[in-house]
Amino acid sequence: MTTSGVTLRLLDRADKEILKLPRTVKGAFFDFQHKFRANPHTTGLKLQQLKGDHRLWSARVNDEYRALLLRLADDDWLIVSVKHRKDVYNRLSYGVNQVTGGIEYVDLEVVEDSVLGRLPGTTVQTRPTPEPQPSALQPKPLFTAWTDRQLTELGVAEPLLPVIRTLTTEDQLLGLVEYAPQLTGEVLIALFDGASYEDVLDQVTRPVAATEPVDPDDLAAAAERPATVVTTTDEDLRGALESGDFGRWKSFLHPTQAKLVERRYSGPARVGGGPGTGKTVVALHRVRHLVRQLSPGLDKPVLLTTFNKNLAADLRSRLLELGGDELLSRVEVSHVDQLALRVVREAEPGNGKQAIDDGQAVREWRALLDELGEDTWDPEFLHEEWTQVILGQAVGSRTDYFRARRAGRGKSIGRAERAEIWQLAERFTQRLDRLGRQTWDQIAERAARLEMGREQRIQNIARQREEVGGLDNVHLQDGSGGWLRHRYRHIVVDEAQDLRPAHWKMLRAMAPRTSDDLFLVGDTHQRIYKNQVTLGSLGVNIRGRSAKLTLSYRTTRQILRSALGVLGETTYDDLDGGSETLAGYRSVLNGGLPAGHAFPDWDTEREGVAALITGWDADTDTAVPHEQIAVCVPTNQMAMEMGYTLKLHGVDAVEIRSDGPNGSAGVHIGTMFRFKGLEYQRMIIAGVTDGLVPRADVSRLCDVEPTRYRHEIQRARSLLFVAATRARDSVDVFWHGRPSPFLDSSWVKTERGGR
Numbered sequence: 001m002t003t004s005g006v007t008l009r010l011l012d013r014a015d016k017e018i019l020k021l022p023r024t025v026k027g028a029f030f031d032f033q034h035k036f037r038a039n040p041h042t043t044g045l046k047l048q049q050l051k052g053d054h055r056l057w058s059a060r061v062n063d064e065y066r067a068l069l070l071r072l073a074d075d076d077w078l079i080v081s082v083k084h085r086k087d088v089y090n091r092l093s094y095g096v097n098q099v100t101g102g103i104e105y106v107d108l109e110v111v112e113d114s115v116l117g118r119l120p121g122t123t124v125q126t127r128p129t130p131e132p133q134p135s136a137l138q139p140k141p142l143f144t145a146w147t148d149r150q151l152t153e154l155g156v157a158e159p160l161l162p163v164i165r166t167l168t169t170e171d172q173l174l175g176l177v178e179y180a181p182q183l184t185g186e187v188l189i190a191l192f193d194g195a196s197y198e199d200v201l202d203q204v205t206r207p208v209a210a211t212e213p214v215d216p217d218d219l220a221a222a223a224e225r226p227a228t229v230v231t232t233t234d235e236d237l238r239g240a241l242e243s244g245d246f247g248r249w250k251s252f253l254h255p256t257q258a259k260l261v262e263r264r265y266s267g268p269a270r271v272g273g274g275p276g277t278g279k280t281v282v283a284l285h286r287v288r289h290l291v292r293q294l295s296p297g298l299d300k301p302v303l304l305t306t307f308n309k310n311l312a313a314d315l316r317s318r319l320l321e322l323g324g325d326e327l328l329s330r331v332e333v334s335h336v337d338q339l340a341l342r343v344v345r346e347a348e349p350g351n352g353k354q355a356i357d358d359g360q361a362v363r364e365w366r367a368l369l370d371e372l373g374e375d376t377w378d379p380e381f382l383h384e385e386w387t388q389v390i391l392g393q394a395v396g397s398r399t400d401y402f403r404a405r406r407a408g409r410g411k412s413i414g415r416a417e418r419a420e421i422w423q424l425a426e427r428f429t430q431r432l433d434r435l436g437r438q439t440w441d442q443i444a445e446r447a448a449r450l451e452m453g454r455e456q457r458i459q460n461i462a463r464q465r466e467e468v469g470g471l472d473n474v475h476l477q478d479g480s481g482g483w484l485r486h487r488y489r490h491i492v493v494d495e496a497q498d499l500r501p502a503h504w505k506m507l508r509a510m511a512p513r514t515s516d517d518l519f520l521v522g523d524t525h526q527r528i529y530k531n532q533v534t535l536g537s538l539g540v541n542i543r544g545r546s547a548k549l550t551l552s553y554r555t556t557r558q559i560l561r562s563a564l565g566v567l568g569e570t571t572y573d574d575l576d577g578g579s580e581t582l583a584g585y586r587s588v589l590n591g592g593l594p595a596g597h598a599f600p601d602w603d604t605e606r607e608g609v610a611a612l613i614t615g616w617d618a619d620t621d622t623a624v625p626h627e628q629i630a631v632c633v634p635t636n637q638m639a640m641e642m643g644y645t646l647k648l649h650g651v652d653a654v655e656i657r658s659d660g661p662n663g664s665a666g667v668h669i670g671t672m673f674r675f676k677g678l679e680y681q682r683m684i685i686a687g688v689t690d691g692l693v694p695r696a697d698v699s700r701l702c703d704v705e706p707t708r709y710r711h712e713i714q715r716a717r718s719l720l721f722v723a724a725t726r727a728r729d730s731v732d733v734f735w736h737g738r739p740s741p742f743l744d745s746s747w748v749k750t751e752r753g754g755r
Helices: 012-019 023-038 108-118 148-153 158-164 170-177 182-192 197-208 219-223 234-250 255-262 279-292 309-328 336-347 358-372 379-391 398-403 415-435 440-467 501-510 557-567 602-618 636-648 706-724
Strands: 006-011 056-060 065-073 076-084 092-096 103-107 269-273 302-306 331-335 354-356 437-439 490-493 518-521 546-549 595-599 629-633 653-657 667-671 680-685 727-736
Touching: 006 012, 006 023, 012 023, 012 076, 023 056, 023 065, 023 076, 065 219, 076 103, 076 219, 092 158, 103 108, 103 219, 108 158, 108 170, 148 158, 148 197, 158 170, 170 182, 182 197, 197 255, 255 279, 255 546, 269 279, 279 302, 279 309, 279 490, 279 518, 302 309, 302 336, 302 501, 309 331, 331 336, 336 440, 336 501, 354 358, 354 440, 358 379, 358 415, 358 437, 379 415, 379 440, 398 415, 415 437, 437 440, 440 501, 490 501, 557 706, 557 727, 595 602, 602 629, 602 636, 602 680, 602 727, 629 636, 636 653, 636 667, 680 706, 706 727
Parallel strands: 006 076, 269 518, 269 546, 302 331, 302 490, 354 437, 490 518, 595 727, 629 667, 629 680, 653 667, 680 727
Antiparallel strands: 056 065, 065 076, 092 103
16 A cells, blocks of 8 residues: 555564554554555654664654564565564564565574573574584484575575574474574475475475576565565555454465466366365455456456355355455355256246255155165165266266266166166156255256256357357347356356266356366365265366465464374375375464363263363463354254253353354354364364264165265265364364274373363
């Protein structure tokens, strides 16, 4: 933001420093930035150069605190720190990183104090020295395997090399990372976690490297590169400082994220990554970027969609935070089933059938089999066969069903069995028609057919236009309800791993097949429904346009390690026929170990959860608002019982429903499914008991239907993984009786209380 020709920017790390300042100082800082933009040379600001440095300046925030600024150009300033006046003359280092071309700033005294504080007795040499020789009495330094040259080639800040050479423990490393430039921290953590030099170069450094030669003296050019993460507007600054880490997503994008947001893609593109890596943030900023490229108008040519109502409501709220009504006015935000239902109702205005979910549909299958006296088939198997094969492949006849592929379905069935299933499927659809009901799979499949037909008509019109030299055929357009065109120019999909095949057919047909058409984000490790797809076979070709985010901004290293253990050795797909891993997935955030809590029965377990929350409330130093605490459980009945127990202990609870929290004040309670896409400071996962996680009926499939068993176990693991990674600060897992087999020793070792 500029006033009177002055530009004032805030460096990424500086906002975290300001957040820790007393409230009165933060208030004074807001006043300071307004005055500085108006006239940096106002007498009260006391703007002056620091001795011995023509680019580093200080200015008065209040009587006790000073802002440190780099002068990038005559009227272009960058705030790198806000310090107490006694610390202004610390040993400060700034410069342009030769790899990324971005501006980096380090307070060497703060870094050294942080490292020293992690291990009393350690000394830090502030000048380059020969690499220390480990002895039998001294722990081996962490980074002896890499030379200074290798570390700087990876992007490590050169002034920190002497400190890095003294590090001997993970705790010391995390102390340095807290204050080091971002790339330095990411490189060191990746090396510490076992990545090779080549892997770090490829996965961490190259994605953020400058594409042009870097002039170390040109700070103005460096400030414009993606690696210099800054904010310049009052609104962004206030949002970042008032919301803390929860609000930073609006203002500060990692350079890797920024590149994905702003890149032009020649067709559909996909961004993957583990929980907390900012996939949804990338999707939201991508929407804003696409809207900014639009011509003026009143239409909504951009669709932002996801798989359920709860997440769609959250996306709408966050998009409003990001760009206000102006941005929201050009974007349609809708969950994908709602979108499909609207398409069907537009085409069939008399269709008043009630939509039912999978659970209700399975009950209808069971009722049909009971009426027929048929006990050969399992209702869940029939429902999945109908949805995934018959509806999923748009099979329209028995003959087509005989030829349909059943890859991944596990149980092999012959021609006679297919004939039986087809007859049962016909009876099932007739039953639903009589009852005036339809499943969401039926709605999605019908919407896909309608949109594919619409796309075909658009393509026919285009061919006719080409044949007559570009003129429109009025008669061909007539009866279409207006000049026929695609519903959207751009489509952005969040949580892509949970969409059905028919959803993808529908979405593919809704936008023209051109550049920047479809942009999807998702992680198959977090798939919580049974919708496994191969995008290429559905017309969504992402080959060569896939990227992966690997840095978690939410989950601590301690939580991440335990959560990854939940996934086990299972192989996950990449949405396009290949496999996907979380290799390189990492965090630079430090925190406490996850805790396990064992109890003899469900009643005492609920009491244990209540005791934990009331204990947190009693500690005024660490208490957090109840809205930042979540309790998730395996079933709706358990959620009701947990809420009742908490109320008896004076703890208000808010139920998480399909459209979000049912209230504004209280601990959030719901099933694991409800917490997808959400985040909390403290997460409690209760009822993680063998027979509940996974369900007992899943275990019974092991010998009968091994393929289906593997899929169900993978889904159950993913659900627990999702729940564990909703947490920022702490995770507490409760169980009664025998713990879930998904909990490895990292959870059970930390077992506390209960027995």
